[in-house]
Amino acid sequence: MKKRKQHLVFFLILVCIVSLLGCARTRIIDKISIVHVFGFDQADNGDLVGTALFPVYTKSKGSDQIQYLEEQTPSSVLFVPRMGAHTSTPVQLSKIRVLLFGKEYAEAGIQDMVDRFMTTPQLGTNIQIAVSTHSAKETLNTFKKEKSLTLAERIEHNMEGQSLPTMNLHVFLNHFYGEGLDAYVPIVTIDEKEMVTAEGMGVFKDDKFKLQLNPEQTALFSLIKDYQSLATFKIPPGEKDRSEIIIVKGFRSKSNWDWDSKEEQINLRLQLEMTLSQHSRKYNLEKAEDINKLKKIIVTNLEKGVSDLLETFKENEVDPLGIGNIVRSKDRNWDEESFYQLYPTLPIHVNVNLQIIHSGLEG
Amino acid sequence: MFRKRRRKPLDKRKYETVDKTVSDVFERANKSSDFTTISPFEKDHPLQISFYKTLIDPSVLQKSVLPFLKEKASAIMELSDLTNMIPIEGIKFTKDYLELEKALHNGSVAVYFKDKKDEFALLNINYARLGQRETNDTQNEFSVIGPKIGFIEDLTTNLHLIRDHLSTSDLIFEEIVVGSRAQTKVVIAYLDGVTNPDYIDTAKQRIQELDVDTSFDNTQLEQLISDNTKTPFPLFITTERVDRTVGSLLQGQIVVISDKSSYAIIGPGTLMEFFSNPEDFYLPSIIASFFKLIRIFGMLFSIFASAFYIAIFTFHFEVVPKDLLGPIIFSRANVPFPPVIEVLFLEVTIDLLREAGARLPTKIGQTLGIVGGIVIGQATVEAALTSNILLIIVALAALSSFTTPIYKMSNAVRLLRYPFILLAAIWGGLGIYVGLILLITHLSRLKSLGVPYLLPLYPYRKGGVVGSFVRPNYVNYNKRPWYLRPLSLKRYFPANDKDPDEGLNTE
Incomplete structure (x- = not known):
């Protein structure tokens, strides 16, 4: 009898645990508004302006029916309830693919917004975070006119197969809060044909947008940062004569950082495997000396490009490559403040080791 | 609140109507219209025969019993004389009225002296296949290749099919009679020297202890002897395929077959076995x-x-x-x-x-x-x-x-x-x-x-898990599953060196 009572108690506890944990609101798939892109801007009076794009799938199978909502609130927490007032179904943030910051807002500092991402567990971390050169509102409006919801894809494929360095919210948060590194994001812009374009990348200093890199610099950056960057390079960059142009495409790259603590300098050794897509006819690739000549031209150009890029970072006192973090891993007495006082004058020696794996054939 | 009310155990054999004497047997049998008693001889001859005409084979009666009886009727003084006169195997003599009743229901003809009803000669001329279907294709378990023979609703045919497929003297049939009203024959089949005797004893004990009036079908019997009757899962494999049955016998499992049922039940069954099909063994293992x-x-x-x-x-x-x-x-x-x-x-x-x-x-x-x-x-x-x-x-x-x-x-x-x-x-x-x-x-x-039931996944048994998800190659798995505790483990030795380097067309 006693044993049976014990079982009954256990059973009731189990029922309670299960039923209480299950007290979740139902979110039936066709009775919710699923936000796809969320943009943030700053209004003139200091309020936040949130813009969101919802696909209206109940009216059409594709994503050509897009609902646009804009809300101005003093706090980011109020976006969802205010937006809910305009929609016929509850607003759900879980499927957000891209978070977009207007450049002005990014330059003013986004600390409070990023803190909010951390406390919103509905957001996945494998989503894109980007800064737009125009305001987020304008970009989203242009995007809505395109009648497609492929902003995330547009950024992602540029990271995988083109020159953008890989980034998502997860990595961004690590860079944003981590010591010895600064966050960087892809930049989207509206081009002359009223199209939303992924173009280059931007670097944050602490929580403020500081530096925008042009596409060439972005390609070099992804060569250093990513293991498999498929960026294409035109060498020499300023060449106008078409017969002289050399074009190489990245295939695999590996960067080794060395911290020389005695002389307080950094050696960067880049091991590159590249394919030669186009070269001048005066080089005969069957001759070893011609190949060496070609290699030398490419290496010197790349070395110069990388050094210039690092110089730009030092001038702007930003560290998206995480050099501080690299030094920290080698130096026990590393201290963030003193290192970054040293940073603008820190000598970095770049050494590129190139291997051409094949030429001509497009892979 | 949850306590079950304990019931009094039922009286043994409650549903059986008990006959006290021979005349009771005849009296009650006479109530049925198909029970026939005839005196095929001259009027004053004391010999009489009785039978259920729905159970016997009339042609045997006409051709092999009646002519011989009539021919030499006058010569019969004792019942034992019949042995020499009638060319039928299995003539029994009994004085027991219970045995008489049982024999009548099995399709026997009782021959006796009208005025001396204390000894009977029982000639078994039953017509077992009367009303049975002729085709024995499988009805519900199909396979594209492999034999298509299935069981039918007749015990002797089914036993014949098994014995025919597995002609070894190690194959043992043990018969148990179930049901106190209609006495259904149930046969437990197993391979002597392979099957673990524990399974045989368990199954035998459960079937013997059954106290039911009739068992319609083997699937019903399966539920009566099942370990857990409240589960939706079948605990024994019910199959109508002969090849599957023979395969399980060879694995060291027991098979229960009962009369008037076209399904054999195989035990002990494990969950993963329900997803294998005889055809698995006819196709290449991959x-x-x-x-x-x-x-x-x-x-x-x-x-x-x-x-x-x-x-x-x-x-x-x-x-x-x-x-x-x-x-x-x-x-x-x-x-x-x-x-x-x-x-x-x-x-x-x-x-x-x-x-x-x-x-x-x-x-x-x-x-x-x-x-x-x-x-x-x-x-x-x-x-x-x-x-x-x-x-x-x-x-x-x-x-x-x-x-x-x-x-x-x-x-x-x-x-x-x-x-x-x-x-x-x-x-x-x-x-x-x-x-x-x-x-x-x-x-x-x-x-x-x-x-x-979850063997070999839980409790985990080494070497059985692969076999429960895929059909292993014959060459590598030539043993019976050891976790079913068969008495002999090795099943066969595959031929060696089937791909010799030297052949007719070697270059």
């Missing part, structure tokens, strides 16, 4: 393994598909890929019900169709396919009662539930989805998880003839 995995996947899909549909579409829309959101939401947009009602509606419809299809005569059954498949399927979507996507999922789930070769198991799989549907509707993914835990707990507690 192909057979693939289809076995498909069957296991089909079982899982059939249980969980509609439950996941509900859980995802009511609680966890995040897991739906972005490109799929459009088609799904668009197809569900006009459906006025929550997913659970939608799913229950379709699932019950499919089960109705299935049940109707099983009961309808074959000729009308064809129309059912059209009504079910086209009219109901198409119309419910157009009437916005269900979404297109759900229709596909439920149809696929129904389809995959039929891949389970054993009918009883496929029924259990069909039933199991309903609790999962309800759990998913209440608690979403958590509900499915809770249901899964309860299911696994239940399964791991089941036993068949005292052997754990």
Whole structure:
């Protein structure tokens, strides 16, 4: 009898645990508004302006029916309830693919917004975070006119197969809060044909947008940062004569950082495997000396490009490559403040080791 | 509150009407119109014969019994004289009226002196195949290749089929009579020197201790001797295929066959065995393994598909890929019900169709396919009662539930989805998880003839897990599963060196 009572108690506890944990609101798939892109801007009076794009799938199978909502609130927490007032179904943030910051807002500092991402567990971390050169509102409006919801894809494929360095919210948060590194994001812009374009990348200093890199610099950056960057390079960059142009495409790259603590300098050794897509006819690739000549031209150009890029970072006192973090891993007495006082004058020696794996054939 | 009221044990053999004397036997038999007593001789001859004319073979009676009796009627002074006169094997003499009654019901003719009813000669001329079907193709378990012989509703034929396939003196048949009113013959078959005697003893004890009036079919008997009668899972394999039965005998399992039943039951059964099919053993092992995995996947899909549909579409829309959101939401947009009602509606419809299809005569059954498949399927979507996507999922789930070769198991799989549907509707993914835990707990507690049902997965038995998901190669797996504790382990030695370097066309 006693044993049976014990079982009954256990059973009731189990029922309670299960039923209480299950007290979740139902979110039936066709009775919710699923936000796809969320943009943030700053209004003139200091309020936040949130813009969101919802696909209206109940009216059409594709994503050509897009609902646009804009809300101005003093706090980011109020976006969802205010937006809910305009929609016929509850607003759900879980499927957000891209978070977009207007450049002005990014330059003013986004600390409070990023803190909010951390406390919103509905957001996945494998989503894109980007800064737009125009305001987020304008970009989203242009995007809505395109009648497609492929902003995330547009950024992602540029990271995988083109020159953008890989980034998502997860990595961004690590860079944003981590010591010895600064966050960087892809930049989207509206081009002359009223199209939303992924173009280059931007670097944050602490929580403020500081530096925008042009596409060439972005390609070099992804060569250093990513293991498999498929960026294409035109060498020499300023060449106008078409017969002289050399074009190489990245295939695999590996960067080794060395911290020389005695002389307080950094050696960067880049091991590159590249394919030669186009070269001048005066080089005969069957001759070893011609190949060496070609290699030398490419290496010197790349070395110069990388050094210039690092110089730009030092001038702007930003560290998206995480050099501080690299030094920290080698130096026990590393201290963030003193290192970054040293940073603008820190000598970095770049050494590129190139291997051409094949030429001509497009892979 | 939960205590069971203890009942008094029933009196032994309560349903049996007890005859006290010989005249009682005849008196009661005479009430039936098919019981015949004739005196085929001159009027004053004392000899008489009695029989149930529905049970005997009339041609034998006409050709081999009556002529000889008539010819030499006057010479009969003693009943034992009959042995020399009638050319029939199996003439018995008895004085026991119980034995007489039993023999009459088995199709014997009783010969006796009219005025001296204390000794009877019993001539067994029963017509066992009367009313039996002639074809013995398998009716429910099909295979494309391999033998297609199945059991029929006759014990001697079935025993013949087994003995014919497995002609060894190690094959033992033990007969037990079950049922106190209609005495059904039940035979336990096993391989001497292979099958563990524990299984034989357990099965024998359970069958002997049964106290029922009639056993209609082996499947009923199976439930009566089952270890757990409250579970939806079948604990013994019910099969009508001869090759499957013989295969299990060779594995060291026991087989129970009973009269008037076309199904043999195989024990001890383990869960994973229900997903293998005799055809697995006729196909190359890699192909057979693939289809076995498909069957296991089909079982899982059939249980969980509609439950996941509900859980995802009511609680966890995040897991739906972005490109799929459009088609799904668009197809569900006009459906006025929550997913659970939608799913229950379709699932019950499919089960109705299935049940109707099983009961309808074959000729009308064809129309059912059209009504079910086209009219109901198409119309419910157009009437916005269900979404297109759900229709596909439920149809696929129904389809995959039929891949389970054993009918009883496929029924259990069909039933199991309903609790999962309800759990998913209440608690979403958590509900499915809770249901899964309860299911696994239940399964791991089941036993068949005292052997754990989940063997060899739980308790884990080395070397058996691969064999429960795929059909291993004959060359590598030439032993019986040791966890079933057979008395001899090795089954065969495959031929060595089947791919010699030196051949006729060696270069």
